[in-house]
Amino acid sequence: MTPSEMKNAILHHLVYTLGKDVSTAHIYDWRMALSFAVRDQIVDPWFGATRRSYAGKLKRVYYLSMEFLIGRLLKDAIINLRLEDAALGAMNDLGLNYEQILEDEPDAALGNGGLGRLAACFMESMSTLACPAMGYGIRYEHGLFRQRFEDGRQVEEPEDWLNQRHAWEFERPEVAIDIGFGGHVQEIGKRANWYPSEMLIAMGHDTPVIGWKGRWGNTLRLWEARPMHGFDLQRFNRGDYAAAAEPEALARTLSRVLYPDDTTEQGKELRLKQEFFFTAASLRDILRRFESEYNDLKRLPQKAAIQMNDTHPAIAGPELVRLLHDERGMDFEEAVGIARNTLSYTNHTLLPEALERWDEGLMGRLLPRHLQLIYRINELHMKDTGSRKVTAVEDGHVKMGELSFIMAHKVNGVSALHTDLMKKTVFKDLHEQHPTRIVNETNGVTPRRWLLSCNPRLSSLITETIGEGWVDNLEQLERLEPHIKDSSFLERFAAAKRANKVDLARWFADDLKISVDPESIFDVQIKRIHEYKRQHMNLLETIAHWLEIRDNPNAGWVPRVKIFGGKAAPGYVFAKEIVRLTNDVAKVLNSDPLTSRYLKVVYPPNYNVSLAERLIPAADLSEQISTAGKEASGTGNMKFALNGALTIGTLDGANVEIRDLVKAENFFLFGMTAEEVMERRKDSGHAAEAIAKDSRLARAIETVRSGRFSPEEPGRYHGIADNLTHHDYFMVCSDFTDFWRAQREVDGAFGKPNWTCMAAYNTARSGWFSSDRTIRGYMADIWNAAPAPEVEDA
Numbered sequence: 001m002t003p004s005e006m007k008n009a010i011l012h013h014l015v016y017t018l019g020k021d022v023s024t025a026h027i028y029d030w031r032m033a034l035s036f037a038v039r040d041q042i043v044d045p046w047f048g049a050t051r052r053s054y055a056g057k058l059k060r061v062y063y064l065s066m067e068f069l070i071g072r073l074l075k076d077a078i079i080n081l082r083l084e085d086a087a088l089g090a091m092n093d094l095g096l097n098y099e100q101i102l103e104d105e106p107d108a109a110l111g112n113g114g115l116g117r118l119a120a121c122f123m124e125s126m127s128t129l130a131c132p133a134m135g136y137g138i139r140y141e142h143g144l145f146r147q148r149f150e151d152g153r154q155v156e157e158p159e160d161w162l163n164q165r166h167a168w169e170f171e172r173p174e175v176a177i178d179i180g181f182g183g184h185v186q187e188i189g190k191r192a193n194w195y196p197s198e199m200l201i202a203m204g205h206d207t208p209v210i211g212w213k214g215r216w217g218n219t220l221r222l223w224e225a226r227p228m229h230g231f232d233l234q235r236f237n238r239g240d241y242a243a244a245a246e247p248e249a250l251a252r253t254l255s256r257v258l259y260p261d262d263t264t265e266q267g268k269e270l271r272l273k274q275e276f277f278f279t280a281a282s283l284r285d286i287l288r289r290f291e292s293e294y295n296d297l298k299r300l301p302q303k304a305a306i307q308m309n310d311t312h313p314a315i316a317g318p319e320l321v322r323l324l325h326d327e328r329g330m331d332f333e334e335a336v337g338i339a340r341n342t343l344s345y346t347n348h349t350l351l352p353e354a355l356e357r358w359d360e361g362l363m364g365r366l367l368p369r370h371l372q373l374i375y376r377i378n379e380l381h382m383k384d385t386g387s388r389k390v391t392a393v394e395d396g397h398v399k400m401g402e403l404s405f406i407m408a409h410k411v412n413g414v415s416a417l418h419t420d421l422m423k424k425t426v427f428k429d430l431h432e433q434h435p436t437r438i439v440n441e442t443n444g445v446t447p448r449r450w451l452l453s454c455n456p457r458l459s460s461l462i463t464e465t466i467g468e469g470w471v472d473n474l475e476q477l478e479r480l481e482p483h484i485k486d487s488s489f490l491e492r493f494a495a496a497k498r499a500n501k502v503d504l505a506r507w508f509a510d511d512l513k514i515s516v517d518p519e520s521i522f523d524v525q526i527k528r529i530h531e532y533k534r535q536h537m538n539l540l541e542t543i544a545h546w547l548e549i550r551d552n553p554n555a556g557w558v559p560r561v562k563i564f565g566g567k568a569a570p571g572y573v574f575a576k577e578i579v580r581l582t583n584d585v586a587k588v589l590n591s592d593p594l595t596s597r598y599l600k601v602v603y604p605p606n607y608n609v610s611l612a613e614r615l616i617p618a619a620d621l622s623e624q625i626s627t628a629g630k631e632a633s634g635t636g637n638m639k640f641a642l643n644g645a646l647t648i649g650t651l652d653g654a655n656v657e658i659r660d661l662v663k664a665e666n667f668f669l670f671g672m673t674a675e676e677v678m679e680r681r682k683d684s685g686h687a688a689e690a691i692a693k694d695s696r697l698a699r700a701i702e703t704v705r706s707g708r709f710s711p712e713e714p715g716r717y718h719g720i721a722d723n724l725t726h727h728d729y730f731m732v733c734s735d736f737t738d739f740w741r742a743q744r745e746v747d748g749a750f751g752k753p754n755w756t757c758m759a760a761y762n763t764a765r766s767g768w769f770s771s772d773r774t775i776r777g778y779m780a781d782i783w784n785a786a787p788a789p790e791v792e793d794a
């Protein structure tokens, strides 16, 4: 497409789709017009892919996920369709600012963090690899809350992405599926009919996901809850206006909001309803499609692979059995076998408080037939394994991890360490019974968004050096290695990073009114705020460093900017205190005339996918400092390494694999191993001991306790200080001394010519962390799926 063709398409949509005239168009209208012009280019390859997967009778992958954290879509589509020149040219021609138009798009924040973003990267990679697939989830009216700071405290505001028309989705009123809850069960022999007492409708909305070079496109189908019977005209006519709208409001509640808590499983009824709602709608849709193509249900596992993203869609096990056994008359044991051969399950966390368990009473009320089937599935499992232990039901609760395990033919962890720990801890018994069921699929990230799109300077340098093949064959980045000896390559590598830092510094100055020196180390920790991720350890180190600079302000310190980003779950008190402490520390440090040239703290509010795209290319140092054994994988860690940041990190999650690949000398390692953590926890005096041995740590904690950062309320941080001194479950104190050492090693290395070599090695050796590699692994080890044959560049 030429710029002038693009311009005509934009003008056409402006007038005929948006009903606007050039003279009255706002930035919103231009952005929508550009989006529709780009969307037009998606439709043909998207239809083509659908046709080919039907015609070829290809096996399809169904990715069931409660979250898809897709962020903005316009730039993604432009890049994958190679329309940058056309779009930029058209915008310039129209006198519009291209960057500004792209930034006008709201993020689709339909996820909390890692799990949701992984699902989004997977969707893009499945399209790039021409793997016939469909993602299924919920079309939340409100995505993850917007974060604002008020006197340093986190305030949550509703997120309203659907207030504007969503340019990328196609409403599918004909894809409307009845979903029931509650009611009673009538048993007929071993089978049963379920008569729900409450019904609503799941309506589909399709968003095309286009892969690299538009070679293939899959669909993300998100369900919206609609009332079965809308509005009650009788009541309205009687003047009872609120009551007239009630059934509608109640039904719609189901897809109203994303649960903002990925910390603790709370057993909330609405959450279970959401889970059943989207899972049941997806399974019905999958079976409908299968039955339109094939007439033998026994072949389901050959033609469909259904992936459960964590346990949130775990009700898929019993529901699929119900559809096959109760509704289609298949023998129970056979139905379980077919369901199991179709389903697989990814585990994303070992934290006990995050593992889903549903109260049997609640489950029985909402899903009476499913609870009966869960008991029978459990009995069958005991019979088959000769075990006497009831696995999926305990203390009046259904344990969704165990249920998912016994209903899946493969169960995977998301990094080598995590998979290993799964076998040794939560799934120890089940693993012994089924020693080949657990497999590892280390996470990955899509290089289209996380390098090509977010870091154009580094991308251009890479392409000029080794050609363009890296974009969908990321391991080609290895070809950069010989150039790391070449001083002109290194200069250009450093210049790209430096320019990215200047851009970020300008944004900090304009948007946050904080000035930072781009010569400083840009030290970044961005992720959800969690005790186990240990933002507070990073803060303590910042405070200790600040105190040391104050002791000796003229010692020639290496300047640093500590950058934090992340949201706390609204009900997670400790995490919210960390948010507030970060802001309070920033206030004191940034205004300290003795130290502020050497040390600043920046905490931009409302961290999201788009902010990550801005921060990661400008980072020198990536903070991956979770207590070993607690972070299942991490994916931010991969994005940083890929963009030439060095990691300071523990041997946790995928950090282990990153360090192996980029090599130990290009990684700042510190801290206890997972085994050492487990060992040390047995010693109840671990925190006190560590504090006694490290005067810097003691002083930093005392400074927090003293009220130095909250003079108007000196006791504000006693909670954090007490937690650290007495309890410290996540071993902040015991790891602090080594963390400090590693940070000083960073100071020593930064600014030296070798730093750029180390950074370039990180980029050159991160190719394995492409989500294309991950998806190939799932296709081979779990889904038994192949890419569509004969896909050529569009």
Ligand code: 26W
Residues within 6 Å of the ligand: 112, 113, 114, 115, 116, 118, 261, 262, 263, 264, 265, 266, 310, 348, 349, 354, 355, 356, 414, 443, 631, 632, 633, 634, 635, 653
């Ligand atoms: C029921 C409440 C709840 C909701 C979501 C509990 C737990 C979750 C998720 C499992 C949290 C999550 O996002 N986990 C992250 O998944 C990433 C992708 O695999 C990993 O990289 C992160 O290490 C893991 O924390």
